[in-house]
Amino acid sequence: NAGVTQTPKFRVLKTGQSMTLLCAQDMNHEYMYWYRQDPGMGLRLIHYSVGEGTTAKGEVPDGYNVSRLKKQNFLLGLESAAPSQTSVYFCASSLRGGPISYEQYFGPGTRLTVT
Amino acid sequence: SQKIEQNSEALNIQEGKTATLTCNYTNYSPAYLQWYRQDPGRGPVFLLLIRENEKEKRKERLKVTFDTTLKQSLFHITASQPADSATYLCALDKGFSGGYNKLIFGAGTRLAVHP
Numbered sequence A: 001n002a003g004v005t006q007t008p009k010f011r012v013l014k015t016g017q018s019m020t021l022l023c024a025q026d027m028n029h030e031y032m033y034w035y036r037q038d039p040g041m042g043l044r045l046i047h048y049s050v051g052e053g054t055t056a057k058g059e060v061p062d063g064y065n066v067s068r069l070k071k072q073n074f075l076l077g078l079e080s081a082a083p084s085q086t087s088v089y090f091c092a093s094s095l096r097g098g099p100i101s102y103e104q105y106f107g108p109g110t111r112l113t114v115t
Numbered sequence B: 001s002q003k004i005e006q007n008s009e010a011l012n013i014q015e016g017k018t019a020t021l022t023c024n025y026t027n028y029s030p031a032y033l034q035w036y037r038q039d040p041g042r043g044p045v046f047l048l049l050i051r052e053n054e055k056e057k058r059k060e061r062l063k064v065t066f067d068t069t070l071k072q073s074l075f076h077i078t079a080s081q082p083a084d085s086a087t088y089l090c091a092l093d094k095g096f097s098g099g100y101n102k103l104i105f106g107a108g109t110r111l112a113v114h115p
Helices: none
Strands: A004-007 A010-013 A019-025 A031-037 A045-049 A055-058 A062-065 A073-078 A087-094 A112-115 B005-007 B011-014 B019-025 B032-038 B045-049 B054-061 B062-067 B072-077 B086-097 B102-103 B108-114
Touching: A004 A087, A010 A019, A019 A087, A019 B108, A045 A062, A045 A073, A045 B086, A045 B102, A055 B045, A062 B102, A073 A087, B011 B019, B019 B086, B019 B108, B032 B072, B045 B054, B045 B062, B072 B086
Parallel strands: A010 A112, B011 B108
Antiparallel strands: A004 A019, A019 A073, A031 A045, A031 A087, A045 A055, A062 A073, A087 A112, B005 B019, B019 B072, B032 B045, B032 B086, B054 B062, B062 B072, B086 B102, B086 B108
């Protein structure tokens, strides 16, 4: 099992450019998440999905869009990149959600710099 | 608003000693608390989960305590090794609401174990 994979690992964008980050998981997990991690701050949830074809906003969704057309894939899009979106982006998945807490499995991250 | 505090300063200890990391939280009473390990340039990896009605949880050299009165969790690594050097994140599970389990992450504490 590869677990959670992310592409690309690094990317540099100019302000106003667009890009898509790809996340894939091979664990048949229902839930998937996109986080950003900035220095001195905890991981912050951007968007999440509770199943194929569903997405919802997290804590910091502005400037991002997502899609989950297939259960194993979760895409994060930046339509018009801004320097404030310079960050490390992590995708994660969990078996499901519910009254009990489920561990999340994280990908290796994408380091994005917007100049 | 909910707040999670982890010691922002690095914890430096000698090999063989017990490392103790602290996670304090305010304005919330989580039902679960999770701990993750993050190595430089990599995604977080799940370590342990503890429920509010569990005082203590162990896994090999790791021990987590959860004191809901003090609003604090302690994470212990006994007989620490240089390979334990990493950043450790705590995360509160706010519960299943809005269709998912919202995890609030602390910024993490960096542990350095010296030979």
